[in-house]
Amino acid sequence: MARTDMLLLAILGTLAERPLHGYEIRKRLGSQLGPFRALSYGSLYPALKRMVSDGLLAVDEEGAVTGTRRSRIVYRLTHAGIGRLQDELASAGASAWEDDAFDVRFAMFTRTDAATRLRILEGRRMRMAERLEEISEGVRAVRERHDAYTAELQRHGLERVEREVEWLDQLIENERAATRGKDDPADAG
Amino acid sequence: MARTDMLLLAILGTLAERPLHGYEIRKRLGSQLGPFRALSYGSLYPALKRMVSDGLLAVDEEGAVTGTRRSRIVYRLTHAGIGRLQDELASAGASAWEDDAFDVRFAMFTRTDAATRLRILEGRRMRMAERLEEISEGVRAVRERHDAYTAELQRHGLERVEREVEWLDQLIENERAATRGKDDPADAG
């Protein structure tokens, strides 16, 4: 069940700001997650339809009244949708920091409360540290068995994970500093 | 058609060295591509079956004769399989440097001729440079529109791609140096 249904979270989170139509949702997410890593229409549109029939979204057929600019289906969160978003943001368990899902989770951090943010970051960091260990293990175990190209691939992969750990460490520190700032005597007093 | 059927290339390339059974194929690839990024059995076994029925692989039911250690299906490349591998390695067009497929391609570099290696590396580098441009573009275009977390996500994504470009530059240089070594004045005249 690690398949966290990225789309669900991504769509709910994006529509939380304001109602949008499919094409625009994709553009927003694309700019946040990077031009690659953008969600495809092939999964976006079916997901939107599914979410409507699940009662999470409602449609505002823009232009249907005015007659101009037809064929633009604007989606907005229903009450159930808002609730579901809150649940998803708060859950933050296990799969929140697994692989691909993490990017989307992180992109929704402004809508996530501080405690959950820290929990996710620490979870992700632990996961990356595990990988680091696994990779080193693998490299050590079969050192001479691999060719130069495979060795390069492993080295590059290792470095990439190391960078992410450093990045996460910085983010975690920032979160803690911000929390300390809020719990400051000057603030609370 | 960008879906390069990673499995196909990965399996053919792995079996090129010597016949193996599914479990072992997965272990080998896992150690090359990293413990994450490992191909799942859920796609491996069906792929093996498909390739047998396509005539690319043949099975040697190990232990069927001796009676010991049943249930170990050893696959080996057929003549057609060897041919297909050559085709796949030589094709190297377009999808060879697209996203996920690249890792697998690279892992098979020892079986790829020098000219194709260089072509793939240069293609990948160009692709990454494009992305770099797209990301910078996106960041510039909507600078103030995003929150701090999204900005961090973009920054980290950008850095990651930059690292890969540097890595590719080094690899390309190595390839060229090796080629120069072979095309020495003494050789090419």
Next chain:
DNA sequence: GCACGATGTATCGGCGCGATACAACTGATT
């Protein structure tokens, strides 16, 4: 007037994943 690119919605085939089940072997523990 017309071509071309961006906007906009939609469907289809299928790859690869995670979950799950099951069987045989191996080693440790008691």
Next chain:
DNA sequence: AATCAGTTGTATCGCGCCGATACATCGTGC
């Protein structure tokens, strides 16, 4: 000797998401 856990080993199922593809509309330049 019995049992229990971990590894080896094959297999299937549901389905998320992707890439390809097909249209329709709109703005703009030539």
